[in-house]
């Protein structure tokens with residue numbers, strides 16, 4: 001069974017201590033992200049979506065509970081091993097593309113591997129750009145690309161290391177509807193055609209409808225899940241949560 005599992009969250013609690021007291025961002029989240037699945041995470045503001053993504057990706061440690069990626073418990077890894085696992089098994093895409101304007105699309109995609117001192121294969125970089133439909137624009141710099149194209153370069157950069165899991169935090173938040181649709185179709189194909197696992201935080205029911213399933217959080221807990229739902233059903237579930 002475990003080979004079908006990409007990420008497991010087991011009883012995850014994340015408590016932040018602030019001057020005003022404790023904030024319980026996650027309160028006992030248990031979930032399995034199956035390999036090749038595309039899951040959207042939705043929930044009201046402050047419900048713990050970003051915290052969940054950060055903890056699942058090993059960017060933040062849970063206060064209690066265990067996270068495993070590809071069967072490897074993150075809690076047992078030291079910082080060096082965790083960094084290595086993140087570099088080889090996980091990709092990240094954010095609302096802001098975080099590209100370097102001075103570099104071409106090609107060099108932006110190659111940069112993480114170069115920074116890690118790894119050899120960069122030209123065909124792998126071009127392959128990642130081709131996967132996002134931008135192989136003809138490899139020599140353009142970000143200011144010469146549209147927002148949607150820049151986000152696709154950011155996705156190519158995340159896919160370049162062939163990660164098992166792609167984590168995306170509001171990847172279409174800054175895009176118009178048509179560019180957003182292209183990015184979402186791309187994320188869907190990453191799961192359907194490449195068998196990679198995609199976990200995406202979004203506020204947009206239409207964006208979530210591209211995923212195989214949507215997980216709903218409220219007050220740091222999983223309060224619902226819809227599979228293969230359209231945007232109307234997802235929006236209706238969200239309105240109930242926000243009442």
Ligand SMILES: Nc1ncnc2c1ncn2[C@@H]1O[C@H](COP(=O)(O)OP(=O)(O)OP(=O)(O)O)[C@@H](O)[C@H]1O
Nearest residue numbers: 016018023025043044045046047048049050051052
């Ligand atoms: N570093 C931190 N220190 C203290 N509290 C934090 C910290 N990060 C997040 N929180 C709190 O934890 C809770 C969950 O935050 P989180 O960012 O995960 O929610 P979210 O669902 O992603 O929200 P949004 O949709 O507004 O981005 C919130 O109450 C937030 O204020």
